[in-house]
Amino acid sequence: xxxxxxRGVVVMGVSGCGKSTVGALLAARWNARFxxxxxxxxxxxxxxxxxxxxxxxxxRAPWLRRTGEVIAEAADAGRAVVVxxxxxxxxxxxxLRDGAGGDVAFVHLTADRxxxxxxxxxxxxxxxxxxxxxxxxxxxxxxxxxxTGTTVDVSSAPETVVDRVAAWSARVPGVR
Numbered sequence: 001x002x003x004x005x006x007r008g009v010v011v012m013g014v015s016g017c018g019k020s021t022v023g024a025l026l027a028a029r030w031n032a033r034f035x036x037x038x039x040x041x042x043x044x045x046x047x048x049x050x051x052x053x054x055x056x057x058x059x060r061a062p063w064l065r066r067t068g069e070v071i072a073e074a075a076d077a078g079r080a081v082v083v084x085x086x087x088x089x090x091x092x093x094x095x096l097r098d099g100a101g102g103d104v105a106f107v108h109l110t111a112d113r114x115x116x117x118x119x120x121x122x123x124x125x126x127x128x129x130x131x132x133x134x135x136x137x138x139x140x141x142x143x144x145x146x147x148t149g150t151t152v153d154v155s156s157a158p159e160t161v162v163d164r165v166a167a168w169s170a171r172v173p174g175v176r
Contacts, residue, residue, distance in 0.1 A: 005102055005103065005174055006102075006103050006104065006105045006148060006174045006175050007071055007072065007074075007075035007100040007101060007102045007103065007104055008071035008074060008075060008080075008081040008082070008083060008100055008104050008105070009026070009032075009080075009081070009082045009083070009104070009105045009106075009107060009169075009175065010071075010082075010083045010084075010085050010087055010093075010096060010104055010105070010106050010107070011023040011026065011082060011083070011084050011085070011106075011107045011109060012085060012086060012087035012088070012093075012106050012107065012108050012109065013086065013108055013109035013110060013140075013154075014086065014088070014116060014133060014136040014137060014140060015086065015116075015120060015133065015136055016116045016120035016133065017109040017110065017111055017116060017154055018109055018154045018158060018161070019036075019084035019085070019086070019109060020036050020038075020084045021158045022084075022107070022109060022154070022158055022161050022162060022165070023036070023082045023083065023084035024082075024084075025158055025159065025162045026082050026107075026162050026165055026166070027080075027081075027082040029162060029166060030080055030082065031080070032079070032080035032081055032082050033074055033079055033080065033081045033082070034081075034082050034083075034084075035067075035070050035074075035081060035082070035083045035084070036083075036084045037063070037067045037070075037083055037084060037085035037086075038084070040063055040066045040067055040070065041063050042062065042063065044059070045059050045060075045063060054135040054136075054139075057091075060092065061095070064085075064092055064095040064096060064099070065095065065099050066099075067083060067085050067096060067099065068095060068096045068097070068098060068099015068100045069099050070083065071083060071096065071099065071100035071104060072099060072100045072101045075100065075101070075102070076101075086136065087106060088136060088139045088140045088141065089139060089140075089141050090141050090144060090147075093106060093143075093147065103148055103174070104148070105148045105149055105169070105172070105174075105175045106143055106147060106148065106149035106150075107149060107150055107152060107165050108142065108143050108149060108150070108151040108152070109151075109152055109153075109154045109161070110151055110152070110153055110154065111153060111154045111155050112155075113133070113137065115154075115155060116133060120133060148172070148174075148175070150165065150168045152164050152165055152168075
C-alpha cells in the first residue's frame, strides 16, 4: 500500500540482516544517496550498545528524529535516498515518517535466526554485539498492512535481494 508521495526508502530489520549491504546496492542501482543510520547514533548510544546494553526508546528518539530529518533533507533537495535503519517498531517507523515529512517506503529484510547469528558472529567491525539479537527479535514488529513496504528474505545473494526489491518498487506507484 502507498499512502502518499514517498520521500525515501528505509531498509529495515535486525542487526546482521544485511541492511547496509542491500541499502548501498539499492542506492547505487537507483543513483540515490545512501545513508547508514548507524552513523547517526550519538556516541552515548554506540557506547551503550558496545557494552551489550539494549537501547531504550528514550535513547532511540533523538536518533530516529535525526534519521527522519536526513530523509527530509534529501527529499527537499529532490534527491532520492535509501537509508539503512533497524526501524523495528511501528512507533519508530512513525517517527521516521514524521521526521521525513511524509510517507516512507520500508524494505523489511528477514532471515531465520541461525543465519542472522552466523552473520553477526562473523562481523568484527560493528559495535552491535550478537548478544543483543534476541532483544531485537523480541522488539521487532513486522510491517502493518497500512504501511508502504515489502518484506524480503535475505538468504539469497545481496544482488538477488536487490533485484526483488527493484521488482517490487517497479509495481508500486511512488516508490523509486
